Amino acid sequence: MISLIKAAVGGLTVISRTHGLQQAPLHSYLKICAAGLKTFPVIPDYSNVVLPEKPKLKFLNKVPNLKKAKKERKKLRDIQGPARAANTFTCGQYAIVAMGGGYLHWGHLEMIRLTINRKIDAHTTFARWRINAPYKPITRKGLGQRMGGGKGAIDHYVTPVRYGRLIVELGGKVELGEIEHVLTEVAKKLPFPAKVMSRESLEEMHRKQKEMEENNQNPWTFKQIAQGNMMGIRKVLSPFDLRNNGRFTGKFHFPGRV
Amino acid sequence: MSATLCVKLQRNQGWLPLIQSVRHGSKAVTRHKKPVHILKQKLIAVTQYIPPARTVPPGAYPSEEKHVQEDNEFVLLLKKNLEEVFEECKMIAVVQTNACSVDDMLMLRHRLCKHSIKIRFFPNQVMRSFLSNSVYSNMAPLFIGPTVLFVSKEPKVKEMMSALRVSPQMTLLGACIDNTLLSSQGVVSYAKLPSLTVVQGELVSGLTMLTSRTAFMLQRHPAHLSALLQQYIKQQSPDDGAEATPKAEEAS
Numbered sequence: 086m087i088s089l090i091k092a093a094v095g096g097l098t099v100i101s102r103t104h105g106l107q108q109a110p111l112h113s114y115l116k117i118c119a120a121g122l123k124t125f126p127v128i129p130d131y132s133n134v135v136l137p138e139k140p141k142l143k144f145l146n147k148v149p150n151l152k153k154a155k156k157e158r159k160k161l162r163d164i165q166g167p168a169r170a171a172n173t174f175t176c177g178q179y180a181i182v183a184m185g186g187g188y189l190h191w192g193h194l195e196m197i198r199l200t201i202n203r204k205i206d207a208h209t210t211f212a213r214w215r216i217n218a219p220y221k222p223i224t225r226k227g228l229g230q231r232m233g234g235g236k237g238a239i240d241h242y243v244t245p246v247r248y249g250r251l252i253v254e255l256g257g258k259v260e261l262g263e264i265e266h267v268l269t270e271v272a273k274k275l276p277f278p279a280k281v282m283s284r285e286s287l288e289e290m291h292r293k294q295k296e297m298e299e300n301n302q303n304p305w306t307f308k309q310i311a312q313g314n315m316m317g318i319r320k321v322l323s324p325f326d327l328r329n330n331g332r333f334t335g336k337f338h339f340p341g342r343v
Numbered sequence: 344m345s346a347t348l349c350v351k352l353q354r355n356q357g358w359l360p361l362i363q364s365v366r367h368g369s370k371a372v373t374r375h376k377k378p379v380h381i382l383k384q385k386l387i388a389v390t391q392y393i394p395p396a397r398t399v400p401p402g403a404y405p406s407e408e409k410h411v412q413e414d415n416e417f418v419l420l421l422k423k424n425l426e427e428v429f430e431e432c433k434m435i436a437v438v439q440t441n442a443c444s445v446d447d448m449l450m451l452r453h454r455l456c457k458h459s460i461k462i463r464f465f466p467n468q469v470m471r472s473f474l475s476n477s478v479y480s481n482m483a484p485l486f487i488g489p490t491v492l493f494v495s496k497e498p499k500v501k502e503m504m505s506a507l508r509v510s511p512q513m514t515l516l517g518a519c520i521d522n523t524l525l526s527s528q529g530v531v532s533y534a535k536l537p538s539l540t541v542v543q544g545e546l547v548s549g550l551t552m553l554t555s556r557t558a559f560m561l562q563r564h565p566a567h568l569s570a571l572l573q574q575y576i577k578q579q580s581p582d583d584g585a586e587a588t589p590k591a592e593e594a595s
Contacts, residue, residue: 161373164373297392297394300394300395301392301393302393302394302395302396303390303391303392303393305389305390306390307386307387307390310386310389310390311386318382318383318386320382321380321382321383322383322386326383331383331386331387331390334376334377334379335373335376335377336373337376339387341392342387342391342392343392
């Protein structure tokens with residue numbers, strides 16, 4: 086189609102050129118106006134996209150269905166460092182990726198679910214949870230209660246999220262531009278820095294990080310110094326730092342470090 | 344705080360710090376970043392990422408090896424034409440056309456055509472590639488920007504200058520006249536010279552005048568001739584030779 090139009094336009098210009106030459110050999114400065122001609126980008130191919138039966142986000146329980154609810158310790162480790170699960174795409178194309186650690190409440194999950202289910206077109210798009218329903222119990226002492234008397238009762242449940250974890254995954258016969266505003270709107274409201282990423286941009290981020298590690302011109306690396314315990318630096322480093330090479334402090338991520 | 348009390352009691356025991364920090368156990372803070380230990384801060388500062396030196400993007404500099412461009416048929420034809428022009432024409436002037444409209448060019452062409460001076464257009468690239476291989480290679484710096492050639496088989500510089508005076512948008516850059524490269528000033532002074540026949544006539548008349556003068560002298564009275572010779576001898580004497588010369592000329 087496009088080639089046909091191009092051929093037609095080319096033929097036109099040739100004709101006009103020869104015509105101009107015949108009429109005025111001296112005034113052979115002929116301007117060809119190409120206004121109104123436009124080459125459209127190729128439409129993406131969605132032939133191999135299969136939409137699931139239930140394209141919308143599932144409702145997540147506020148409280149897990151346990152026989153005996155047990156109080157747990159704080160266990161801050163579950164939001165520290167990089168995510169070890171659900172850090173790559175499975176079936177979708179676009180996702181909200183956590184850029185730091187944090188706890189998601191049931192309210193957050195409801196906000197995500199309602200916003201996305203309302204704004205996406207279920208005929209072309211599907212959405213999938215990449216996190217579990219709240220499972221970590223948080224205890225609180227009752228209002229006006231004196232200190233002491235043991236640990237408080239379970240108040241609510243949360244979902245811990247680490248850096249690099251996908252929260253929600255979207256896919257289907259859509260481009261990023263169509264759903265980006267919905268996802269950014271959701272990502273802004275999360276209790277940790279979050280980013281909207283596509284499959285390609287996430288891969289690009291991983292590739293960039295790897296490239297930085299390979300092409301680092303600094304002869305002194307965190308790993309080398311920490312493992313060698315140079316000048317007794319291990320005194321101030323934790324096993325957590327040894328594992329992550331100083332890229333994290335607690336749930337926070339230092340961008341631009343290797 | 345409790346240490347301050349102890350200081351009074353144990354004054355002679357030695358120095359103790361007045362304020363001692365008390366540790367309260369580690370707090371599980373997740374809201375903000377914990378203050379980083381100074382040694383760890385230093386370690387993080389030392390092990391910053393240093394990117395590699397920026398590589399030169401491809402195409403930023405011209406390639407080292409010179410790519411030899413194949414001349415197409417049209418360029419070859421133009422070169423052949425140029426060769427003919429340089430062989431046939433005695434006057435080749437290089438003129439820059441600054442915003443010269445087609446009408447002006449037509450008028451100029453018409454005016455020059457009266458004196459059988461032609462205007463030839465050649466692309467600068469073709470011109471330079473031709474000049475680099477020929478004996479006229481010193482003309483190459485003239486071909487910058489929009490330039491045209493005024494060519495004629497006879498060196499009609501005067502006529503060309505008068506035509507150029509009318510059209511100020513044409514600037515004369517230089518010319519090759521009779522296989523001599525001239526600057527624009529040189530061309531102007533060349534145009535002021537009288538024509539070859541006039542100069543030849545002057546020369547002939549000068550030469551004939553000397554002989555006619557000698558014959559005239561010999562035909563005069565011998566007494567006049569002897570007087571003149573005497574005066575000439577007097578002038579040759581070293582006393583007043585320098586002063587007498589102009590007088591002798593006047594006398595002759």
